[in-house]
Amino acid sequence: MTSTRPAGPDADADPAQAPAALPGTELLDALLAGTDPDDDPVTHVHRLPARPSRTAEWPSWVSAPLREELAGRGVLAPFSHQVAAAELARAGQHVVVATGTASGKSLAYQLPALTALAEDPRACVLYLAPTKALARDQLASVAALADPSVRPAAYDGDTPQEEREWVRRHSRWIVTNPDMLHRGILPAHQKWSSTLRRVAYVVIDECHAYRGVFGSHVGHVLRRLRRICRRYGAEPVFVLASATVADPALAAGRLVGAPVTAVTDDGSPRPGATFALWEPPLTEKTGEHGAPLRRSAAADAAGLLADLVEQNARTLAFVRSRRGAESVAEQARTILRSRGRADLVSRVDSYRGGYLPEERRELERSLSTGKLLGVATTNALELGIDIAGLDAVVLAGYPGTLASLWQQAGRAGRAQTESLVVFVARDDPLDHYLAHHPRAVFGRPVEATVTDPANPYVLGPQLCCAAAELPLVPADLADFGGEVAVAQIEELVADGLLRSRPAGWYWAGRGRPDVDIRGSGGAAVSIIEGATGRLLGTVDGDASHATVHTGALYVHRGETYVVDEFDVEDACAVVHPESPEWTTVARDTVDLSIVSVDRTRRLGAVTAHTGVVDVTNQVVAYQRRRLGTGEVLAEFPLDLPARQLRTRAVWLTLDDRAVARADVDDVALPGSLHAAEHASIGILPLLATCDRWDLGGISTALHPDTGAATIVVYDGHPGGAGFAERGYAVLRDWLQATRATVASCECESGCPSCVQSPKCGNGNDPLDKGGAVRVLDVVLDELARAPELTPEEAAMTRPPAPRSGLFGTSGPAAPAADTADDPGAADPVAPEPEPQPDPEDLVF
Ligand SMILES: [Zn+2]
Numbered sequence: 001m002t003s004t005r006p007a008g009p010d011a012d013a014d015p016a017q018a019p020a021a022l023p024g025t026e027l028l029d030a031l032l033a034g035t036d037p038d039d040d041p042v043t044h045v046h047r048l049p050a051r052p053s054r055t056a057e058w059p060s061w062v063s064a065p066l067r068e069e070l071a072g073r074g075v076l077a078p079f080s081h082q083v084a085a086a087e088l089a090r091a092g093q094h095v096v097v098a099t100g101t102a103s104g105k106s107l108a109y110q111l112p113a114l115t116a117l118a119e120d121p122r123a124c125v126l127y128l129a130p131t132k133a134l135a136r137d138q139l140a141s142v143a144a145l146a147d148p149s150v151r152p153a154a155y156d157g158d159t160p161q162e163e164r165e166w167v168r169r170h171s172r173w174i175v176t177n178p179d180m181l182h183r184g185i186l187p188a189h190q191k192w193s194s195t196l197r198r199v200a201y202v203v204i205d206e207c208h209a210y211r212g213v214f215g216s217h218v219g220h221v222l223r224r225l226r227r228i229c230r231r232y233g234a235e236p237v238f239v240l241a242s243a244t245v246a247d248p249a250l251a252a253g254r255l256v257g258a259p260v261t262a263v264t265d266d267g268s269p270r271p272g273a274t275f276a277l278w279e280p281p282l283t284e285k286t287g288e289h290g291a292p293l294r295r296s297a298a299a300d301a302a303g304l305l306a307d308l309v310e311q312n313a314r315t316l317a318f319v320r321s322r323r324g325a326e327s328v329a330e331q332a333r334t335i336l337r338s339r340g341r342a343d344l345v346s347r348v349d350s351y352r353g354g355y356l357p358e359e360r361r362e363l364e365r366s367l368s369t370g371k372l373l374g375v376a377t378t379n380a381l382e383l384g385i386d387i388a389g390l391d392a393v394v395l396a397g398y399p400g401t402l403a404s405l406w407q408q409a410g411r412a413g414r415a416q417t418e419s420l421v422v423f424v425a426r427d428d429p430l431d432h433y434l435a436h437h438p439r440a441v442f443g444r445p446v447e448a449t450v451t452d453p454a455n456p457y458v459l460g461p462q463l464c465c466a467a468a469e470l471p472l473v474p475a476d477l478a479d480f481g482g483e484v485a486v487a488q489i490e491e492l493v494a495d496g497l498l499r500s501r502p503a504g505w506y507w508a509g510r511g512r513p514d515v516d517i518r519g520s521g522g523a524a525v526s527i528i529e530g531a532t533g534r535l536l537g538t539v540d541g542d543a544s545h546a547t548v549h550t551g552a553l554y555v556h557r558g559e560t561y562v563v564d565e566f567d568v569e570d571a572c573a574v575v576h577p578e579s580p581e582w583t584t585v586a587r588d589t590v591d592l593s594i595v596s597v598d599r600t601r602r603l604g605a606v607t608a609h610t611g612v613v614d615v616t617n618q619v620v621a622y623q624r625r626r627l628g629t630g631e632v633l634a635e636f637p638l639d640l641p642a643r644q645l646r647t648r649a650v651w652l653t654l655d656d657r658a659v660a661r662a663d664v665d666d667v668a669l670p671g672s673l674h675a676a677e678h679a680s681i682g683i684l685p686l687l688a689t690c691d692r693w694d695l696g697g698i699s700t701a702l703h704p705d706t707g708a709a710t711i712v713v714y715d716g717h718p719g720g721a722g723f724a725e726r727g728y729a730v731l732r733d734w735l736q737a738t739r740a741t742v743a744s745c746e747c748e749s750g751c752p753s754c755v756q757s758p759k760c761g762n763g764n765d766p767l768d769k770g771g772a773v774r775v776l777d778v779v780l781d782e783l784a785r786a787p788e789l790t791p792e793e794a795a796m797t798r799p800p801a802p803r804s805g806l807f808g809t810s811g812p813a814a815p816a817a818d819t820a821d822d823p824g825a826a827d828p829v830a831p832e833p834e835p836q837p838d839p840e841d842l843v844f
């Protein structure tokens with residue numbers, strides 16, 4: 001029951017070995033001692049007050065033995081939110097508990113689920129986790145609490161073949177993941193029928209992890225699960241757990257495809273903290289077009305780690321890549337050595353472990369006892385690890401979502417004194433914005449989790465999967481999107497993928513539908529080590545041109561490789577291991593045409609639209625950039641074919657009056673629109689759970705399809721992932737934040753923190769920073785006068801989109817083994833997507 005234990009020093013900790021560090025505010029003062037006030041990197045300090053706990057009575061239906069078992073683990077009374085969620089689930093309502101890190105969300109589902117298992121000796125529970133580490137932790141927790149007859153067990157890619165049948169036959173608490181449900185369990189539902197007919201609860205832990213295209217697929221996997229359970233006579237209750245997200249009921253409802261009640265009033269105690277926003281200062285170094293560059297976030301994080309260790313503060317530093325984490329730890333050790341603190345060098349390490357629980361337990365112990373004082377880590381330590389009670393946490397760069405930021409920050413927290421959290425901004429628009437807009441960090445719920453189950457590139461293949469499991473009948477279609485699904489089925493029938501019979505729609509393809517719920521389309525590209533012929537892994541076909549082109553630096557499981565040759569036709573890239581002092585960034589060109597307009601908002605001289613676009617994208621060159629500074633070392637042309645993408649976009653058109661009011665002439669207009677486009681792409685991830693790499697854009701003084709000055713931002717995934725539509729729905733907030741980012745940047749004419757983009761196909765030229773601010777001012781002025789969108793207008797309901805080639809290039813039905821259960825692949829869970837190194841990640 002790790003998650004309900006109040007944060008505090010570990011019982012095993014030896015206080016003599018780890019004397020208490022200073023309280024957060026004093027630690028921060030110590031870090032800043034001797035800093036020139038003109039160079040003060042701290043942009044804001046926020047105090048998070050301690051919050052006392054609120055507990056509630058045990059529900060009357062919780063059995064005495066379970067209560068006693070929990071009391072033995074120190075849980076004397078449940079928190080109010082645990083009881084509220086448990087009561088709803090017990091009453092048969094789907095519920096999402098969206099409360100803070102370490103608030104004990106697991107008890108909210110364990111109470112009703114374990115009670116149901118005790119009351120009905122044949123009842124079952126399915127538990128889904130986004131990471132194996134979390135799955136193993138929860139398995140241990142349930143095993144300790146449950147009656148022996150429950151026999152909790154994992155059923156995932158790591159489960160040995162010989163154990164799988166045992167799990168299917170005997171386990172009543174099955175820990176699995178959406179990938180296994182999709183590929184293993186649902187296609188073999190007959191074999192699983194004795195489990196599926198008795199599923200009382202389906203638990204979906206950390207459900208904010210399911211977003212974008214992957215989240216949209218998972219939404220359909222859950223709809224398929226509900227349909228199959230219904231067929232066997234079961235109507236399981238879904239209990240979801242999430243970090244605090246915006247609109248949890250809405251997001252969870254979209255995910256499971258049924259109404260979900262949210263419990264958000266967090267009754268757990270929270271220790272106090274001092275939270276500093278930190279922006280490394282500009283340096284003398286220059287990048288593209290002479291733009292000033294900031295000191296890297298990784299360099300400052302390494303300095304902070306060394307300083308904190310010297311202050312005897314047990315510290316975790318979160319860095320985006322594993323190589324970056326190693327580099328930060330190494331740099332911190334170098335600093336300590338140079339200060340004559342050789343005694344501390346061995347107490348700094350990087351976390352390079354995998355998923356093994358023993359490894360993580362060992363690390364927890366070392367940090368608890370003070371044997372280790374400073375650890376640099378990737379987000380691997382963000383979830384499923386019990387190391388609350390740390391003195392300080394350093395975040396080297398925004399982790400991508402506020403949910404992650406709070407998860408990481410939540411690792412700090414001592415029972416008696418307040419801890420310290422430092423967010424170090426990277427040289428990029430979103431980080432820059434957050435460093436200067438504390439309310440965007442502290443004053444709002446985290447971004448909405450965006451999924452779009454109506455995406456035809458997701459819906460079509462998922463309808464095929466559903467039909468292959470059990471013929472689809474008209475009554476099923478409401479769950480899969482109603483009219484959108486009807487239209488989709490007609491197309492699938494016309495394409496010969498489904499066959500219409502009196503009893504329903506049948507799968508008509510060969511074998512089983514081969515649908516990759518993690519990939520967004522296109523045949524996967526194999527990464528092969530040239531010297532050994534070893535297959536290292538695969539990358540998504542869509543991403544391959546930008547990530548594994550000839551000459552690219554490619555990171556796989558923390559190791560770096562350089563691509564010798566990328567063969568587009570054979571879909572493979574041959575690589576060799578190398579750790580150069582540079583990284584690479586691909587450059588692409590984009591051509592875009594508008595296919596259809598779904599919605600339009602006229603705002604005086606400006607008009608906003610959302611709809612379907614065709615994008616022609618070509619990676620034309622790549623740059624080598626120096627690690628640590630991002631300085632461009634060289635640029636190399638590439639000869640890769642153009643590719644087509646049909647997706648969804650949001651776009652703004654400005655008529656002549658708007659352009660005149662913005663006071664940009666013909667010469668300044670292209671650079672002004674281009675700069676506004678770059679900055680808006682950099683900022684959209686503030687409001688939608690995406691990454692700037694999930695988005696693309698173009699801007700032009702005269703677009704042939706609109707006949708006006710136009711800025712387009714589009715989803716980089718076939719069919720869209722909901723990001724562009726989210727931008728349309730929150731246009732004012734989005735563009736206000738964009739304008740503030742550009743206007744507040746202290747550079748003169750544009751830099752990576754405001755309007756330069758690391759992946760611009762035009763080499764960041766032309767860019768007009770001042771013109772961008774004036775263009776955005778005109779748009780915002782018009783938006784201020786326009787009526788707010790109604791919730792219906794803002795909601796992402798939309799007509800079915802035209803589509804083409806649902807299954808990408810891999811063909812409609814790749815041959816598959818007849819028995820879908822126990823797929824041949826050892827592990828159906830794709831590795832966590834690994835961020836490719838940004839020059840900023842590393843210190844040298
Ligand atoms: Zn700037």
Ligand SMILES: [Zn+2]
Nearest residue numbers: 757760761762
């Ligand atoms: Zn550009």
